[in-house]
Amino acid sequence: MSETAPKRYHPAWVAIHWLTALLVVMMLGVGKIVMPGIDPTDPQKPMMLQSHAYIGVAITVLLIIRLVLRFTTKRPAPADAGNAFLNFVAKAVHFLLYFFLIGMAASGMGLFQQANLPAVFSGAKPYPTNFFDYLPRMGHGLVSWLLLALVALHFGAAMFHQFIKKDNLLGRMWFGK
Ligand code: HEM
Secondary structure, eight states: OOTTOOSSOOHHHHHHHHHHHHHHHHHHHIIIIIGGGSOTTSTHHHHHHHHHHHHHHHHHHHHHHHHHHHHHSOOOOOOOOSSHHHHHHHHHHHHHHHHHHHHHHHHHHHHHHHTTHHHHHHTSSOOOSOGGGSTHHHHHHHHHHHHHHHHHHHHHHHHIIIIIIOOOGGGGGSOOO
């Protein structure tokens, strides 16, 4: 990267990064732990799924804005993890985080359309007894595990930089001059 590479990411990028992180971790937690614990006949179930769907759409919009910023703002020079293999893994993890989030959004939209979720939310149609009757549910479940593993890896790498390499990489993903 050129000498003009900034010390930090653009503030809009930083805000989107932390908002997306918060929403994705919440969605993974709610999708894996809270939602399966609610009975399909419980009136709270469609409400829960409706919030899930809308937050999923919000994450998708943030992802699109983020991709636009990716190509329109200057970014700091790529971080150095200390060896070529780890630097390659970092690149791959960042790419796959985008890829799997797009996968979650696409399979979620597929479910929205195939299971006619607007009718479920309005009460015109009962809550589906099994979402696995719809093909995108398989992809949504599978990709959610892959995304969870990647988020853990991404978090672990940030901690490695912060506490082992002590290069304050997290500072690049925060506001300031
Ligand atoms: C983009 C971010 C999203 C994330 C991180 C996410 C996460 C999850 C997770 C972790 C599960 C449980 C999967 C499992 O353990 O098998 C789930 C289920 C589900 N999600 Fe999403 N989701 C996202 C977007 C969406 C969208 C946009 C929709 C619909 C518009 C949607 C609709 C559903 C449905 C219908 C289920 C199944 C609920 C059930 O089986 O009762 N998701 N989601």
